[in-house]
Amino acid sequence: MSVFMILRIALKALGRNKMRTALTMLGMIIGVAAVITMVALGTGAQTSIEAQIQSAGTNMIIVSAGNFNMGGVRQGQGNASTLIPEDAQAIAQLPGVQYTASQSNMRGQIVAGNQNWNTQVQGTDVDLPLIRSWPLKEGAFFTPQDVTTASKVAVLGAVVRDQLFDPMTNPVGQVIRISHQPFTVVGVMGSKGQSGMGQDQDDVVFVPYTTVLKKLRGITNIQQVQVSAASAGETTKVADNIAQVLRVRHKIQPGDPDDFMVRTMEEMANVRKEATQTMTALLASIAGVSLLVGGIGIMNIMLVSVTERTREIGLRMAIGARGRDVLLQFLVEAVVLSLFGGGIGIALGFGVAQGVTLWQGWPTAVSSNAVLVAFGFAAMTGVFFGFYPARKAAALDPIDALRFE
Secondary structure (H helix, E strand, O other): OOHHHHHHHHHHHHHHOHHHHHHHHHHHHHHHHHHHHHHHHHHHHHHHHHHHHHHHOOOEEEEEEOOEEEOOEEEOOOOOOOEOHHHHHHHHOOOOEEEEEEEEEEEEEEEEOOEEEEEEEEEEOOOHHHHHOOOEEEEOOOOHHHHHOOOOEEEEOHHHHHHHOOOOOOOOOOEEEEOOEEEEEEEEEOOOOEOOOOOEOOOEEEEEHHHHHHHHHOOOOEOEEEEEEOOHHHHHHHHHHHHHHHHHHOOOOOOOOOOEEEEEOHHHHHHHHHHHHHHHHHHHHHHHHHHHHHHHHHHHHHHHHHHHOHHHHHHHHHOOOOHHHHHHHHHHHHHHHHHHHHHHHHHHHHHHHHHHHHHHOOOOOOOHHHHHHHHHHHHHHHHHHHHHHHHHHHOOOHHHHHHOO
């Protein structure tokens, strides 16, 4: 018997009891729809969580000067003059590096009119807001031209802005003095609160690092380079490449200690990894339970079908149908139920996911792999749970089947 003929008979048999067939498929429809919806919500949540963690600096790498001995005294982070702007430029050329920002910091007295405030002056580069995902509240960050020409421009943190200017005053365009030198305010950063180390990230003034080097401190070395990897997964590899490049540039011999420190946000990366693993395990559990319930429903209805059609099976076998033909017929019926239910479930899952996005504003995302896996599981469920009823039908004795009442 051809596969086409078996499929035709299976469809006709399923069509005789449309309500029962629909109710049987309902279990598979709900199961697959639940899988698609959970995957959509889970993937969207992971994407959102990763974006939030990345904005907190998971893919950030800190390269600091220091970490070497001099005269028996071990120099700590940032205490050496071993990093120069050209090192930052070399790091920026490495594959996997998205942004870099050289840093040279100092403390200074900031004066605006009759107000003054002692705070940290952070010399940095134009990529800092992109590395840290820090928004500006007013004005703009300084430009590459400002860095190249060591311009006297400043961007105020929220705390400094509140300490130096009246709440009703727009500080952009105003002149402040840093270490007795005039600087023009070009922007104000949005409030960011404290860092994980307890440092107030709003109590700071940002200026071009070249301005700090040439006009405030009179030095040629930088203290740090903040680096942003293109993705959180590449952070460790990029950090290793940075270390190799700096060892070559600083002519450090094999076996000698580094005169710099490269640190990544490992703790945040581990949190991201654990969150992803937990989400994956949760989705796998939900998918397994949903499809198991749908499969049990298919097995139950197929066993009922075998019992109801015992005389039909006996008649088919009496006129020449082989056991494998009967086995294949009932197996195809189970697979058809699963695939039809799986297809409808996929469409329903897409609809529910989109509805959740529209009604609740939660991010959702369904990948093509998730659809293929759901459809494949539906087919496998039909084969697995349909095999026992099909084998039971194929094993019937024709004479006993014809006598069945």
